[in-house]
Amino acid sequence: MAIWSQVAGNELSIKIQGRFDFSSHQQFRESYENLPQPPSKVIIDMEQTTYLDSSALGMLLLLRDFSGGDQANISIINSNEEVKKILSISNFEQLFDIQ
């Protein structure tokens, strides 16, 4: 598991590689927690994410909360079928823009 993040202006990009589960907790939080202000847009690239569990869903909710809750603008891109299925069982497309 590895997480990369970069900030351009007020836009945050996060890339997650491998299994996204509780062990990524610390690293995932660090990718946004120290930003001077909440990002106006977040793009999470899950091209190389193989699997997510319910604690990963929880981490996504934390990021959403940090980025303004209902006002947050978060896109999850390039996710594979397995990951998409997990996101859609929980109907996360109601909270995130899943492409």
Place this chain on the structure above:
Amino acid sequence: MASLNTDMLAELKDIMEDDFAILVDTFVSDTDKRIDVFESSMDMADADALRKAAHGLKGSSSNIGAERLSKLSADLEVAAKEMAFHIAIDLIEDVKQEYHLVRAALLELK
């Protein structure tokens, strides 16, 4: 080679203080008993008793600085273990001879 290591004995005297004389007496009476055991065990061809007595003397003589006596006892212990009574009989004579020297030197130091 002298019968006693004088440096070691000086140290021992320092450590034992007033008890040095008692130590010498104890060593002498223990060793007398062991020499009796050497002879009786030879008479009864009891190699085990011989080995244990030789082992004991090996240790106590080394502690008191009687290095050659300790070495001879060690040889005797080996002979007893290998049941080489013909070698043991000569070694016992050597041990007795050396012990006389050691005892005389120790009693002088008292």
Place this chain on the structure above:
Amino acid sequence: MSSDQVSVLIADDNASDRMILRALLAREGYAVYEADDGEKALSIFSEEKPDVVLMDALMPNMDGLEATTRIKALAGDRFVPVIFLTSLQEAGALAECIEAGGDDFLTKPYNQTILRAKLSAFERVRQLNVTVHEQKNKIEEFNKRLLHEQDIAKQVFDNITPSGRHNIEGIKQLISSMAIFNGDVVLADYKPSGGIHVMVGDFTGHGLPAALGAMPLSEIFYGMTRKGFSLQDILAEINKRLKRILPVSNFCCAMFVDIDTVAHQVNVWNGGLPDALIIRKGLGVIAKIKSTHLPLGILSSDRFNASVDTYELRKGDLFCMFSDGVIEMENQQGEFFGADRIESVCNEHKDLPSVFDKVVDELADFSGTDQQTDDITFVELRADTLLEHIELFQDKQQIKRLSGPRDWTLSLDLRPESLKHFDPLPIFLHVLMECPYLQSHRSRLYTILSELYSNALEHGVLGLDSNLKKDPAGFASYYQMRQQRLEDLDTHAYVNISIEHRLTGDNEGDLIFRFEDSGKGFDYASKLVAVDGKSQNLGYCGRGIPLIRSLARTFEYLGAGNIVQVIYHWNLSQTEIE
């Protein structure tokens, strides 16, 4: 010998060697015990419990090897270093000493420096051992206490959350937790109006943190189901509570099933659980009920959606639900059990009255190990058994419903400061729902109470004309005036509410509502005619009175029109469906 002085036992049959060693040890400040054979060494050891033993190998009576083995056994957990005194040279003999439990050797002739170094090294090890031992005892003590506390917490938890202990015939469940506390819950109860509510929940995480959320969930589920609340109300309440108490990252995937035993249908709400399956005898899986909602505890109340999908449920049908621990169960090859496998087991046994045992067997075969990585829950609802037993339950309910207060009057006098700020409806409704025979009438009673109260307050006390509400603009000004007049309320304003209950037979009774307000009343004779004749275009207003009349046995205005009395009749032989 002072208690912090380290004590040493010398076991050697050589008197002169013992003397030398004793003198050396005394100089280093050790307390010394002496033994000249193995047996004596053993008895001194058990009496004096020395910290270190210096042991000669060859001794009469009991040799040093045996004495060492016994001393180590006596010492148990306590670390007591045994140092062999030896002039032994052969490796084999040295190895024997170690095997017997010896920790080190001290060769003759004794050397003060070496003796000091060895003893102080062992003293450090011994201290470390004492510390480790103390910590081990502390941890054991702590662990014991923790287990005890956990045990109590578990009992409390089980009492509050009787997950899977609902005693309803026709519901079978497999609940297997990976820790003492389970993050999965299965709840089921009869509705007072007939029918059954079943809920399966899967909280994020495992163990105690996951289980904590199950307590409010279960309290709300049982409390509200018994009082006749609908699936929508219960879900909204659970969602609201979980949203408030759970950390942002935690939520509860859940399925709520409302079984309508009269209409033979199920209403299903699925938020984040795997597809539920409906299996029809002879046909296999005929419907998969997908998750169409976010899990509970994520959305705020205003965004929460409790809409359901409705399916037919025939006698012989099975309704199966799973937590994702079932789908994601891994075998030793790292493969997932998967939804397809469940479906094919259900299809394979489509002619059986129940697939429960087949699925459970398949799960056990698949995992092939006791290692579990998630809480696992599988629930099967069997329509024929549920429908059969609901009739028995209803018979029992007849008797139960007649319990509670039966002959009573409740009245409340609301004066200006209460009229301005206080909504009396929840209190009345709460009291009414304490009467088991009224529980299935909840929504009708609520309608009557709320219509009567708003009439008394708005038309009576505040003197507002309902004709105002005929068009949208008037509607807005009506509420503006309502607000203004409430603020300017005079000190004599009041609404007096009384509710009386009387039994009118073995299985029936009357509720008499009487509302009196401080308003000047109105010419009710003419108004009733108009309503009865349906001659008015009522538009936005006036829906209240006809609605009450349709629910109640009698409806009449009294006095100057400032008193209204409504009699509502209930009868247990009718089955009410809300």
